[in-house]
Amino acid sequence: MSLQKILNKGKRFISDPHYRLRSMIKMGVYNSLSDEAFLRKIFPKYMGYPLNLDDPRTFSEKMQWMKLYDRKPIYTTMVDKYEAKNYLADRIDSKYIIPNLGVWDSFDEIDFEALPNQFVLKCTHDSGGIVICKDKSKFDKEGARRIINMSLQRNFYLIAREWPYKNVKRRILAEPYIDELGSADLLDYKMYSFHGEPKLTVVCSERFSKGGTRMNYYDVDWNYINLSILHYEPSNRTFEKPPHYEEMISLCKKLTKDYPFLRVDFYDVNHRLYVGELTLYPGAGFIKIEPMEFDYKMGEWLHLEGIHRS
Template identity: 40%
Template sequence: MNREKVMTFVKKSLKILPDKTYIKLYYRFRVGRKLNIDNPTSLNEKLQWMKFNYRFPLQSIVSDKLLVRDYVKDKIGEEYLIPLLGSWEKYDDIDFSQLPEQFVLKCNHDSGGLVVCTNKEEINYVKSKSKIEKSLKSNFFYIGREYQYKNIKPMILCEEFISDAGKIPMDYKIYCFNGVPDVTLVCKDRFSKNTHRASYLYYDQEWNFVPLNKGDDTILDPKIEKPKNFEKMLEIAKKLSEDFVFARIDLYNIKGKIYFGEITLSPNSGFDADIKYETDIMFGQKLDIPYWNDISRKI
């Protein structure tokens, strides 16, 4: 049984456990370290702390891929939103004859319900339906016990397919600590059939590659071009993250045209096993627990 199947089995087996017990056990299994949730020092640990001590309604709004559109529109303007082609409660309600040749189907409440169609004549409708309906039946809360996902009403939405010279564009994920943009994680070729082509590399604000992931020290020349209007992307990230002590703002940039992707409040649900331990600690130092204690909010 491979690691992914083991993780799925563990998550299903532990689903009935209380939140803190589940998180401590799963953290040990996924991250490989004991979780100190009472006196957290790393980013992963602090994200777990926030699950129980930092809750307010806006978190659920920005975690809903449909509702967040209004938030983005109010904050930075509608021109940064990928055009919405429709939304539905049931897969069978989708009239594919009304959709363009290229589009993206996704669920609003998770990160797995995604179907990218680059040619409507070649799409496998049976597999697409199975994938979307499976996501609709799931509650993303139980994977990482992130409160913001617990009560989101599952929906399907369809957006225009935005491409960079016919390819799926790179994803720029900007880490913002206390409303201040910091490093950018660039995700390239994520959906390539050749998984070895996929890359996840961090860059600082001067666009210098920084080896923050495990194995990055062996990369000699990452060669990812700095996006046009990068300073504008940082400005957007600052505005979209200002209501949160931590947020990762995901953007696309196609020849200078910036699109909003999503707002992620807990990257990898606070179980990020890809970053180095030193990175985890460094990120954690950028968030100040006393500052949180002054503004902790619970529902």
Template identity: 35%
Template sequence: MKSFLRRFFQTSEIGYSLLSPFARIYYFFLHKRYLSPEKFTRKRFKKNLGYDLDLDNPKTLNEKINWLKLNYSNPIGSTLADKYEVRKYIDEKIGNKYLIPLAFVTSNPKDIFPENLPDYPMIIKTNHDSSGGIVVKDKNATINWKEIQLRLRKNMSQNYYWDNREPVYKDIKPLIIVEKLLDDGTGGFPSDYKLHCFNGNVEMISVDVGRGSKEHFRNWYNKEWEKQPYQWSKMLKNSSDVNSRDIEKPKCLDEMISLSEELSKDFKYLRVDWYLIDNKLYFGELTLYHIGGTGPFRPDSWDAKLGEKLNILDQ
């Protein structure tokens, strides 16, 4: 019954209209909207990490990210989190040659139909959340466009702020953006490089290989490309994080580091994401609060070791 109602809600105009009031009530309690940001954050932190969040004297990396979330108001935070507006920021800071080609932008899900879309493979996503995207490799194939429109309509009706209480998402104006789908040459997604910058310096690099496949794994490196003995994930049981294979050092690593440090120099913590295709860099996104500051470390001692490197006080 639950799966039927979910599909009825997501794929039917009638279902969406009938169930929307109940969905709003469901999400109200699911995301505990009756709690203050601090109470919500403390409860979620304890549930995910198993220890109490110390906001008076934060020491671990996860604690410091949550301290920044609750106490440090960034004047351009919403611009960085907005997948559309951040493109202008990247253009101004490092140039548009690093941007993934943009094909279409709209605020109306009903505009998403073949005549408005490019003839090349694309990804359709909303700018205001973290829901991934809808991959369309051939718009002329048999595709349920009505279902895609309804899914986008549902995404646009939600405020991602309530998922994690990350303030940068609260006031983003929802849009739908269509970008060219990057291909690594094998038909899969390109490797995803995430550079974690502390006070303007790259301290951690994670690399995801084979995302979306059974071969997906993630490694961690420092800026000298030395493999690190820890993992940092949403859940400890995430087996995609456990792999003994090494990843070849990218030829453009120095450029990746230099650009990331340029983008992060005015921030205490910033994660800068990149895709790499034929040694050409493409900007992915900017993140102020990795996993919302609730990702367990393995071994857990690294939460404190890396926390020592991040200075959250005014310098």
């Protein structure tokens, strides 16, 4: 790392409290805390108000409550990028699932000769750490090794105490490279479902732009909701319903009917609908919603009564 990059990181560490907090978490400053103590300490730093676990009202508070007390073993399967596909295949048509090319325990086990010219590598337990190969003749194998091995070493659970990640087996997954999924214009549709009923959809756009990802919110009838989440400002674009919107609704209901909350991510590309992933705690429950009244509204949609405390 160059001296200038080190200086820039140092300046950001001093000036940006959220960056400083994330850096301290990654450095392991809070590793010794219990899950509850960690969440009570970190939540106010992200959200600006104390965490009430005795009588949670906001969606963000209820996400933390569920991290601590709604601990179904199936959740570990659902966040495992490899096992989640088997889980989905038992519930929906395989045409909606991006297929696997292989799964390995270590980078050295990967048979690159057997992989197609274009592919994607990712780790099963982590978020980020993705390697995209568009032309195997130009593939930087050693660069890929560094990225994947760094990801394999990362304990994703400790970052926000999303406990389902704690026991995910750390493996490397290869998938086909789907050109449309790497497009700068790709739209990612994230559907929030409460007790089996989709309530709103987030349209993520401009994911690879210099300005960063934009997020626009729509209710189930596709009416625009004026929200701002963290640093994800809404796009100035107006988004129409995706071509397979009704199909998304149907799939979402099927996949979420047995759970108090679940987010289902979709891609609607090239006349095809794909399920990207299942998410239990969007933004780890640290998504500062403005206006805050909507955080309370989303909290009203999520009923904790009757959830068996694991």
